Amino acid sequence: MPGPRPPLPLAAAITAGGQSRRFGQDKALYRVDGVPMLERVAASLQACAPRLLIAPPGRYDLPGWTVTPDLRPGLGPLAGLEAALTALPQGAEWVAYSAVDLPYLTARYWALLHAAVTPGAQAVVGRDGEGRGQPLAALYHRSALGAVQAHLDRQDLRMRSLLDALQVQAVMWPQVRDAAPLAFTNLNRPPA
Numbered sequence: 001m002p003g004p005r006p007p008l009p010l011a012a013a014i015t016a017g018g019q020s021r022r023f024g025q026d027k028a029l030y031r032v033d034g035v036p037m038l039e040r041v042a043a044s045l046q047a048c049a050p051r052l053l054i055a056p057p058g059r060y061d062l063p064g065w066t067v068t069p070d071l072r073p074g075l076g077p078l079a080g081l082e083a084a085l086t087a088l089p090q091g092a093e094w095v096a097y098s099a100v101d102l103p104y105l106t107a108r109y110w111a112l113l114h115a116a117v118t119p120g121a122q123a124v125v126g127r128d129g130e131g132r133g134q135p136l137a138a139l140y141h142r143s144a145l146g147a148v149q150a151h152l153d154r155q156d157l158r159m160r161s162l163l164d165a166l167q168v169q170a171v172m173w174p175q176v177r178d179a180a181p182l183a184f185t186n187l188n189r190p191p192a
């Protein structure tokens with residue numbers, strides 16, 4: 001039987017400041033196989049420290065996670081990343097940054113991204129079957145903060161546009177699939 005997983009030298013941040021408009025109810029609390037999506041994502045990141053929950057104070061109670069609000073509320077997950085990178089303690093170089101609506105992420109997925117870190121990289125993403133990197137289940141280096149702030153300053157809120165501005169390392173789909181076959185199943189709406 002495999003022993004307990006060793007800690008990963010990564011901070012973790014789950015961004016959960018959204019309004020779930022398409023979902024029609026708070027999707028963080030929506031249960032998949034009996035477990036709220038927020039708790040499922042948190043479980044995949046349990047080997048990381050510190051663990052930050054980027055959400056308005058009082059919205060969620062997730063033991064072991066420190067609630068850290070957006071510095072610029074209402075601007076979407078790119079602002080959540082600003083809050084996460086700003087809150088990184090000294091000595092923490094990388095944060096595993098995740099949306100709440102990817103309920104099939106696994107600890108192996110994050111370990112795979114971590115194993116792909118190379119010197120000089122500012123982000124590590126997994127690629128889906130079409131070759132697209134998933135910015136909302138990715139690692140970001142603290143040196144990405146300047147580009148994040150520059151995008152927010154000019155109201156470019158697209159995570160993919162941020163990736164275009166960073167040194168990005170990618171993990172290809174076949175390896176991602178081995179670590180988490182449904183990693184990129186993204187529940188923006190309730191399943192049919």
Ligand SMILES: Nc1nc2c(ncn2[C@@H]2O[C@H](COP(=O)(O)OP(=O)(O)OP(=O)(O)O)[C@@H](O)[C@H]2O)c(=O)[nH]1
Pocket residue numbers: 015016017018019020021022023054055070073074075076077079080081098099100101136188
């Ligand atoms: N910190 C933070 N996270 C956000 C914000 N807006 C969205 N998110 C999170 O980013 C992730 C992906 O966002 P969406 O899929 O667009 O979620 P959403 O905004 O709640 O959903 P829609 O209202 O349907 O767009 C989810 O984990 C959201 O909770 C925000 O303003 N701040």
Ligand SMILES: [Mg+2]
Pocket residue numbers: 018019076
């Ligand atoms: Mg949204």
